[in-house]
Amino acid sequence: MDASSFSAADSRAIDESERENLAAALDRLPQEFREVLVLRELQELSYKEIARVTGVPVGTVMSRLARARDRLRRVLKRTA
């Protein structure tokens, strides 16, 4: 495989092996971290709505989300 087979358009889609890594990493996340991630990234709820659905303060939502993303960032290994 040479460099020309990767295009800029592929930059957001990740390949099969990375997807498996992501799934495994999501499995390893504590449930409360995974929950806020799903509510934010899939359901697109606001922090306030997530706080209401999960029953924790907004500050906790903020911190859990940031920590979940930090953990997954290492798995996704994006370069800036």
Place this chain on the structure above:
Amino acid sequence: MTRMTQTIHATHEALSAYIDGELTPDRAREIAEHLTACGPCSAEYEALLATVAALRANLQHYEAPDVLRARVRTAIAATPSLSESDAVSAPNPRPRRGRWRWPAGLAAALLVSAALGSGVTMLAARGTTATRDVGAEVLASHVRSLMPDHLTDVQSSDQHNVKPWFNGRLDYSPTVPRLEDQGFPLVGGRVDYVGGRPVAVVVYSRRQHMINVFSWPTRLGDSPMMTSSTNGYNMIHWRSQGVERWVISDLNANELSSFAALLSSSRG
């Protein structure tokens, strides 16, 4: 959540909230200004942005049971009556204290319903909704509609009043057949929201049971009738000739099936 001094560098938490647009305007401006002046924080920001983008693009492929649970919980939690009040006109009212307790059978019922849907599983394309998401929203809308004054925006037993009411409110006109002779009088109609878009709801009744009929245009192909049952409510959905319909009621499954068959075969 500890900020020991005025922030020299942006914390990951601040950047994360900044990306989500959840900072106050003043704080957001501080961060934005800081990012223009600070190389390391700027790099952190880019990396976090890329992570969030990758998550949003790929999380939908991750189908853990608790992902589904979170979606369903959201649909139901979005209904104020369920998460806060004690008085809900549902067949099986539960004691409520603050946070909604997710009904254990719901996800299972929806999973079964999704599995039975021939050829309709997860629609991964952006902007479409998986069948089980739609089912959860339809259920939430139905329960909400049972509250006083939530059932209809136009109340009439005459389809010549109800059908035209949707003109100007929706860009399509639902069929509103007269089924009173078969024991299903028309109650009225309203516009509700499913999948983030306004949909037509036509309300019929059978004795004291309300039946909500949701319909919207679809580009997906025909699908056979699929039934599911959740928490005392029966649901039947199908697609035919470019229209997707969901019928939901606490009416028993047999009579609801008859109703769906009548609806499906009638014109008007």
